Amino acid sequence: xxxxxxxxxxxxxxxxxxxxxxxxxxxxxxxxxxxxxxxxxxxxxxxxxxxxxxxxxxxxxxxxxxxxxxxxxxxxxxxxxxxxxxxxxxxxxxxxxxxxxxxxxxxxxxxxx
Amino acid sequence: xxxxxxxxxxxxxxxxxxxxxxxxxxxxxxxxxxxxxxxxxxxxxxxxxxxxxxxxxxxxxxxxxxxxxxxxxxxxxxxxxxxxxxxxxxxxxxxxxxxxxxxxxxxxxxxxx
Numbered sequence: 001x002x003x004x005x006x007x008x009x010x011x012x013x014x015x016x017x018x019x020x021x022x023x024x025x026x027x028x029x030x031x032x033x034x035x036x037x038x039x040x041x042x043x044x045x046x047x048x049x050x051x052x053x054x055x056x057x058x059x060x061x062x063x064x065x066x067x068x069x070x071x072x073x074x075x076x077x078x079x080x081x082x083x084x085x086x087x088x089x090x091x092x093x094x095x096x097x098x099x100x101x102x103x104x105x106x107x108x109x110x111x112x113x
Numbered sequence: 114x115x116x117x118x119x120x121x122x123x124x125x126x127x128x129x130x131x132x133x134x135x136x137x138x139x140x141x142x143x144x145x146x147x148x149x150x151x152x153x154x155x156x157x158x159x160x161x162x163x164x165x166x167x168x169x170x171x172x173x174x175x176x177x178x179x180x181x182x183x184x185x186x187x188x189x190x191x192x193x194x195x196x197x198x199x200x201x202x203x204x205x206x207x208x209x210x211x212x213x214x215x216x217x218x219x220x221x222x223x224x225x226x
Contacts (some may be wrong), residue, residue, distance in 0.1 A: 004155075034214070043117075043203050043217025044156070089155065093213050100171070101213060103148075103155040 002027040004092050004104035012110045017080055021107045023073040023090035031095040035064055035075045038087040038106065047075070047088075080111045116140045119204050119218040126225055132191040134221050136204030138184075144207045145187040146215070147171075147179060149200040156203065162187055194225040 004025045013019050025033070032051045036044035048059045050066040050073060057064050061084075063076045077084055090104040116139035126132050136145060146161040148171075158171030160179040168179050176198060178190045191198055201222050205215040 032213070036215075041220075043205070043219055044215070045217070046214050049214065091215075100158065101215075103157070105153065105155040 002092070002094065002100075002102045004090055004102045006088075006090050006104035006107050008107060009105070010108040010110070012112060013080055015080060015082055015111050015113050018076065018078050019080060019109065021075045021077075021088050021090075021109070023075070023104055025071050025073070025090070025092045025102070025104075027071075027092040027094050027102055029095040030068060030071075031093045033064075033066060033073050034091045034093075035062070035073075036089040036091060038089060040086070044089055077109075080109075082111050082113060085109060085111045117204060117206060117216060117218040119202075119221050121221060122219065123222045124224070126194050126223070128195060128225055129193050132194050132223065132225075134189045134202055134204075134223070136187045136189070136218060138187075138206050140206060140208075140216070141184060142206040142208050142216075143184075144213075145181065146205040146207075147177070147187070147189045148203045148205060149173065149198075150203060150220070151200050159189065159202075191223075191225075194223075196225050199223060199225045 007022045034049045035047045038044040048064045061078045066073045087106040089106040093101040118137045120135045147159040148156040157173045162168045162181040180188045201220045204218040
């Protein structure tokens with residue numbers, strides 16, 4: 001069964017600090033991995049996509065990494081802001097069926113002033 | 114939210130009654146999805162559609178049916194609502210292609226009493 005596991009489940013940091021969120025997956029064959037940000041009471045919004053051949057991709061203060069050999073990804077947030085408080089969801093899409101992406105449970109990040 | 118409207122935003126109903134949730138898009142995207150989001154489970158796919166009158170089941174489809182008579186509308190029906198169907202329901206859309214960037218609506222909070 002395809003699985004996506006995220007850690008930690010929740011995280012509290014002070015404004016201005018950096019943090020790293022982890023995503024491990026067993027989805028195979030692999031097509032792509034996305035990180036989504038979900039604000040409270042809203043739907044998720046895509047932050048970045050990683051394909052098999054990509055190791056690192058940045059989107060402003062967000063940097064995602066992918067190690068396709070170990071099936072691990074991370075999302076690094078630099079110089080956190082209060083608006084970064086949200087749930088971050090890792091989603092992996094298999095190459096065989098684009099309609100059947102597997103979602104992680106998410107990491108809830110709280111940034112405190 | 115990328116031209117996606119979900120209605121209603123909130124719904125309280127009684128066990129055994131039928132309920133229909135509506136998703137309307139203005140993006141002319143081919144694929145439409147219904148997910149439910151529950152604590153500890155992440156987002157789980159209920160049904161999806163890859164065209165008008167073309168639908169397929171997701172991982173948690175029991176007790177749900179869908180219809181898509183127009184490109185822009187995707188309806189989710191709970192045939193006889195149960196308390197286990199209390200959840201937040203998200204509609205999502207995506208464009209053609211296997212990279213599957215999902216655009217989500219704002220969600221419908223459904224409570225079945």
